[in-house]
Amino acid sequence: MRNPEQVMSDLERIFREQYPDAFFLNADEPDSLERHLKAVEWISADEKIMGIGHPGEGNMNLVLRVRTNQQTLILKQARPWVEKYPQIAAPVKRVEAEAKYYLLHRHHPNLKKHTPTPLGYDAENFLLALEDLGENADFLRHYQRGSVIKQDELTVLINYLSLLHNTDFGAEGRSFPDNTELRTLNHEHIFKYPYAIDNGFDLDTIQEGLQNASMAFKSDHALIARVDELGSVYLGSGPCLLHGDYYPGSWLSTEDGIRIIDPEFAHFGRPEFDVGVMLGHMKMTQMPNDTLKAMTDGYQRPNGFDDDLAVAFCGVEILRRIIGLAQLPLDLTLEERRDLLEQGRNMILKPIECGLPR
Numbered sequence: 001m002r003n004p005e006q007v008m009s010d011l012e013r014i015f016r017e018q019y020p021d022a023f024f025l026n027a028d029e030p031d032s033l034e035r036h037l038k039a040v041e042w043i044s045a046d047e048k049i050m051g052i053g054h055p056g057e058g059n060m061n062l063v064l065r066v067r068t069n070q071q072t073l074i075l076k077q078a079r080p081w082v083e084k085y086p087q088i089a090a091p092v093k094r095v096e097a098e099a100k101y102y103l104l105h106r107h108h109p110n111l112k113k114h115t116p117t118p119l120g121y122d123a124e125n126f127l128l129a130l131e132d133l134g135e136n137a138d139f140l141r142h143y144q145r146g147s148v149i150k151q152d153e154l155t156v157l158i159n160y161l162s163l164l165h166n167t168d169f170g171a172e173g174r175s176f177p178d179n180t181e182l183r184t185l186n187h188e189h190i191f192k193y194p195y196a197i198d199n200g201f202d203l204d205t206i207q208e209g210l211q212n213a214s215m216a217f218k219s220d221h222a223l224i225a226r227v228d229e230l231g232s233v234y235l236g237s238g239p240c241l242l243h244g245d246y247y248p249g250s251w252l253s254t255e256d257g258i259r260i261i262d263p264e265f266a267h268f269g270r271p272e273f274d275v276g277v278m279l280g281h282m283k284m285t286q287m288p289n290d291t292l293k294a295m296t297d298g299y300q301r302p303n304g305f306d307d308d309l310a311v312a313f314c315g316v317e318i319l320r321r322i323i324g325l326a327q328l329p330l331d332l333t334l335e336e337r338r339d340l341l342e343q344g345r346n347m348i349l350k351p352i353e354c355g356l357p358r
């Protein structure tokens with residue numbers, strides 16, 4: 001039975017009518033979950049579910065940790081809405097990109113060792129089972145003042161990206177889903193929403209004075225025009241497999257080292273996007289310039305890599321995280337945010353002058 005306190009959103013009602021046989025993950029329904037896991041043969045016939053928990057904070061999907069009498073596993077279901085905002089539609093096909101991203105890793109040991117092993121993919125029910133990496137912290141804590149990402153951790157993170165972008169995934173790579181629907185949703189939040197004057201999001205609820213500070217960017221037509229062009233590059237295709245959301249929330253520190261999760265935004269695109277996003281977040285953690293330099297020096301640029309494009313994407317990511325909807329636990333004063341916004345604008349409009357940290 002559904003928890004009576006949970007109100008079904010219109011999206012959920014419509015979807016359930018369209019797909020009456022779909023299996024819905026629900027932490028309060030262990031019996032039906034156990035039946036389903038046995039039907040897809042992710043657990044054995046004599047296995048018993050002992051507990052269901054929430055492994056960590058997620059916004060987009062329902063992610064559960066299931067403990068049986070023999071193992072634990074992570075289940076991730078993409079529903080046709082955003083889990084945290086059930087009135088906002090989101091394409092279920094995103095789970096296919098995530099599953100195939102992990103599957104593409106399987107013939108590449110140096111990539112594979114940094115990601116959870118996919119244990120099962122139930123395409124019909126938009127459900128993925130992943131190896132449980134344990135109860136680990138992600139890197140979001142590093143936005144806190146004084147918390148630094150260590151040099152050796154940074155090396156692992158940038159080496160993974162270099163290898164990802166320089167690996168030829170062959171025919172399987174060429175048939176990778178284009179993930180257009182999820183990218184279109186992301187495009188709106190990265191390249192459009194932050195610049196919409198009437199988007200209804202009062203930035204003063206994040207920090208007093210931020211709304212006013214944002215107006216200089218929302219009314220900058222040259223900036224908006226360039227951001228639009230960059231948005232088209234993002235929506236286009238490119239030569240490399242991208243993680244698509246390469247930021248501290250997608251990195252877990254485990255006893256066995258760093259693990260990369262949540263590649264639902266993966267697609268073949270311009271590698272400059274992943275690099276720019278990572279660099280933007282490193283700047284938002286207030287990483288010193290010489291460490292940033294070590295990071296960009298360590299990245300092995302694939303053929304045709306355009307430093308200016310990476311710099312511009314870095315600027316876009318900074319702006320969207322400070323004046324867009326997808327806020328982060330940043331530990332920055334208003335002045336520091338203003339300064340980063342100005343830096344971001346320069347990176348977008350004058351990437352050649354800014355350059356990657358050297």
Ligand SMILES: Nc1ncnc2c1ncn2[C@@H]1O[C@H](COP(=O)(O)OP(=O)(O)OP(=O)(O)O)[C@@H](O)[C@H]1O
Pocket residue numbers: 055056057058059060061062063074076116130131132133134135136138249261262264
């Ligand atoms: N394989 C795993 N092992 C252990 N913990 C995991 C695993 N996968 C996810 N988690 C935990 O669950 C959280 C949510 O997972 P994930 O980021 O994949 O969900 P999401 O809904 O896509 O999140 P977001 O809305 O941030 O994109 C992670 O931050 C992490 O703490």
Ligand SMILES: [Mg+2]
Pocket residue numbers: 060061262264
């Ligand atoms: Mg996600």
